[in-house]
Amino acid sequence: MNQLVAPARSLDKSTTPGALFSTLSIPIAILVLVVIGSVASPSFLTVNNLTNVLNANSAVGLIALGMTFVMVSGGLADLSVPANVAMGALVTLGAQESMGTGLAALMGLLVASMGGVVNGILIGYLRINPIIATLGTGSVLLGLSQLLVGGGIVYAQPSALSTFVKSSILGIPVFIWIFIFVALILHPLLARTSFGRWSLAVGGNYQAAQASAVPVRFTKAAAFAMTGFLAGLCGVLLALSNGQARPIIGTGYEFVAITAVVIGGTSVFGGNGSVLRTVGGVLITALIGNLIILLGFPSQATGLITGAIVLGAVGIDAYFRRKAGRL
């Protein structure tokens, strides 16, 4: 029954202008940004700058990878991301003293994953609207994380793990390695496994997927559990490398992640998308953020420019889809 979905997707890859646009747009956008950057500032196209840019965006990039599954499977978006990031970070640093850094980090991951599982049960099994469900769980979890630390700030103790997280292997920071590693696992998971095809099928047509014996509830729930885990991982990594954590540590990350996924071209309606595209989206948002600073714009302009690009990219995409008669 999964084959029913596959041919439909390969048909989409025909040479309509829309398909061409969506295939080429990401590499072209990255190229354009790199050209603008190297013209604008001599310090842009240096190994140091590019490594820093990627390093700074890897943590939130992890969340975008998870959010891809959420959107592909028709789960709209996970708005509880900041809460799960905070949980991961605060539990890790809070439990560090009593149980050691390694165990504390695992604990942080576990708690954040639990948050994701709760989202999954509410959305996948109870079929509550994802926006409401994750607003609710986000509110509860963020409150709990603040309760945990009395609304204040927690400091890390020096540990081997945090030294490792801040270090580089072969000249590339560990953050980037982790991002590459997770992307290398998740891309084939979505593109080549049954679970990936289930996700696409559930997002494409829920009833049809259900009728074809796809475990629709599990598939949708798993996407949210995964995003919870990755948000937790982001929190743990940030806490260990920053040496401190506050409950607001992940504020706005849900929007950054959604933006990266959407710029990558994954449909918000569900049913199509790829992890590789999201990686492209993360690169584009990272480069935009860097260019804004290098070109001397105030950093507050980031949201303005990112938002305008989202509108532009999605608007053009919607236009081509309509032209191809698929909307």
Next chain:
Amino acid sequence: MKNFDFALLGARAVQYRLVIMLVAVAVFGGLSLDDFLTVNTLQSVLDRATVVGFLALGLTPVLIAGQIDLSIGSMMSMAGITTIFMQPVIGNVPAAAAGVAVGILIGAVNALMVVVFKINSLVATLATLLIFASLALLLTNSYPLSSEDPIFGLPLTADFLWILTPRSAIFLIAAVLMFVWLKLTPTGRNLYAVGSDASAATSSGINANGYIAASFVLSGFFAGLAGMMQSLSTAAGSPVAGAVMLIPAITAVVIGGTRLEGGRGSSLATLGGVLALGALTTALEYNGVPSYTQAIYTGLLLILLISLDRIVSGHGGASSRAQRSVRVAPRNTPLPRRNA
């Protein structure tokens, strides 16, 4: 038999949730605080609920039309800083109007993106959320503006009529007017048809795009109103005033019973949701509960109500929506094309 009773109990609990909540808050507040059950408290609850209330009221038609507007907070911030900035330039009342106009303008941008450029409203309003939150910070250089005429806005929160302040009176009137519009006029009923099934509504001669666009403009208007009133009554225009308002506003609307799936909801239900949430927040605050713990209660309440609603109603939501669109659509229309 026992199972059935439980289901019935659940259904009743969902049906009368607002009454139950308000009574529970009154009992809890009355027991835990000496002078909670007073006219003063009621006035304060109403007055403080007004800002979230305007946002929630604006969100209601958008949700009924089956769309969502995440940018209400950013619109509110923009309206607030516009009002305060324009005060010395064009005078107090025109500045207030300018603030509301900015809300309407951004609402029109949302409408343009959703209706003309066919961008999913979640993405479109997420983008305008980012754009206008960022613009508000840029325009003010991240510092709140303080009003040149701080006295002007004070009467908005002054004593007015028994339990009312001027701004809460405006809020109540707006909620009732919207109720009349939604339930008693053809255009209001058409909005429900659009939210139930846009293509069916279009087949029966309703300009679905027009209704969706209007709902976004209306949401902008109310967000502008919220921003204008908030900035005038605090005599400051903060670029982040609206950033924390989105979640309480959506929570209030959903507690009231308006569905995100479209085709269901009412402004009086939203009013109830706003009051229940406002009363709960006030009671907790008077008890010295920190705001982050309040967020836990609010979030749990939201999840509990929505889960209960889902468990009790089962798949009833879909069928009643279908029935409603049948009732609204004239007979002898061609069979609507689904999934257009």
